[in-house]
Amino acid sequence: MTASKRSESEIRHTVRQIQRGDRELFRIIIAEYKPLVIHVVYRLIRQAQDREDLCQETFVRVYTHLGSFRFESKLSTWIARIAYNTCINFLQKKGEVLMTDTACEDQPEFERVSDVPLPDEACITEDTMRLVEAAVGRLNPVFRAIVTLYHLEHMSYEEIAKTLSLPQGTVKSYLYRARQQLKTILEPIYAGDQP
Amino acid sequence: MKQTHLSDSEIQAWIDGGADSDLERFKLHLDECHRCRKKADAYRQLAVLLDTDPAFTPEPGLEQRVMSALPPHPRQAERRNVDMILALGGFILVTAAALFLGGWKAFAEISPMFSEISASFSGMLSRIELPGHTAFLVPCAGLALLVVALLDHTVLKKHNGLTS
Numbered sequence: 623m624t625a626s627k628r629s630e631s632e633i634r635h636t637v638r639q640i641q642r643g644d645r646e647l648f649r650i651i652i653a654e655y656k657p658l659v660i661h662v663v664y665r666l667i668r669q670a671q672d673r674e675d676l677c678q679e680t681f682v683r684v685y686t687h688l689g690s691f692r693f694e695s696k697l698s699t700w701i702a703r704i705a706y707n708t709c710i711n712f713l714q715k716k717g718e719v720l721m722t723d724t725a726c727e728d729q730p731e732f733e734r735v736s737d738v739p740l741p742d743e744a745c746i747t748e749d750t751m752r753l754v755e756a757a758v759g760r761l762n763p764v765f766r767a768i769v770t771l772y773h774l775e776h777m778s779y780e781e782i783a784k785t786l787s788l789p790q791g792t793v794k795s796y797l798y799r800a801r802q803q804l805k806t807i808l809e810p811i812y813a814g815d816q817p
Numbered sequence: 818m819k820q821t822h823l824s825d826s827e828i829q830a831w832i833d834g835g836a837d838s839d840l841e842r843f844k845l846h847l848d849e850c851h852r853c854r855k856k857a858d859a860y861r862q863l864a865v866l867l868d869t870d871p872a873f874t875p876e877p878g879l880e881q882r883v884m885s886a887l888p889p890h891p892r893q894a895e896r897r898n899v900d901m902i903l904a905l906g907g908f909i910l911v912t913a914a915a916l917f918l919g920g921w922k923a924f925a926e927i928s929p930m931f932s933e934i935s936a937s938f939s940g941m942l943s944r945i946e947l948p949g950h951t952a953f954l955v956p957c958a959g960l961a962l963l964v965v966a967l968l969d970h971t972v973l974k975k976h977n978g979l980t981s
Binding site: 640641643645648649652653656660661664670673674677678681682685686687688689690746750751754755758769773774795797798801802804805808809811 | 825826829859860863864865866867868869870871872873875876879880882883884886887888890891
């Protein structure tokens with residue numbers, strides 16, 4: 623998960639203080655969970671201005687509903703769910719097709735990246751990361767969210783299932799399919815010259 | 818080497834680790850099968866790439882923009898609806914008690930103004946024929962509002978996926 627600067631008990635104390643009316647302490651929540659929100663929003667949304675707006679909207683929704691947060695789940699899971707739902711609502715309004723179980727069966731074949739220079743295997747360059755982001759961006763939004771929460775936020779299947787309101791088995795299956803697609807797209811980058 | 822190669826899902830399960838009872842079988846196969854081992858290496862390297870923070874660079878000033886866009890305190894905002902419904906329910910209950918227990922007559926003794934209001938109210942009431950079960954229904958309406966307030970506070974918030 624994104625490196626946390628504060629312990630669970632410190633965060634709990636901060637949230638209680640905010641719930642009691644200390645508005646300024648919400649800056650701590652923003653600082654602590656900004657990387658998580660940015661990961662989710664930037665992976666799901668393409669346009670720069672939309673990303674900024676949705677990051678802001680996510681935190682405003684977090685604050686607005688913080689009074690109903692009762693620590694029955696981790697705050698990070700709850701915030702990730704709000705970020706994900708905010709983005710999905712936005713994409714639905716834009717008319718973007720989200721994945722359904724049936725649509726998943728009809729995923730297009732992904733072409734391999736064939737004309738990219740192979741980076742040094744020992745170091746991951748900025749160019750490599752740009753290609754990775756481009757590849758992740760070709761996945762459907764649900765796959766993008768699962769890959770992000772699993773690999774960048776190191777959430778368990780259970781936490782991702784709660785965040786996305788999906789069964790755990792579905793999360794696992796979607797993650798496998800997403801990585802299979804990414805492997806097809808990216809394999810030339812890291813495995814093209816292997817014996 | 819075994820004839821049946823591991824599937825992509827089986828290889829990914831082995832890379833992820835965990836408590837899968839088949840992991841030992843996968844390992845034995847990978848020790849012997851060059852093709853599956855090559856595929857496993859590819860997935861392992863993919864995982865390294867996906868684990869790497871892409872270092873997104875948001876516009877500066879997000880914190881300030883959020884702070885200036887925040888609504889009133891969440892707790893106050895949330896309590897406002899509930900409190901209004903509770904107050905309304907309480908008002909109905911008190912009104913019902915005043916009407917049917919005759920408690921409003923006590924106000925007539927406080928001042929002449931209340932006395933006049935009491936007299937006109939009394940005259941008005943005498944012309945109204947209330948069904949016999951109204952005394953039961955009005956407090957029930959108050960109780961129903963309290964139940965709605967409680968549902969609003971718990972069930973509806975949970976339905977919106979905003980409780981923890």
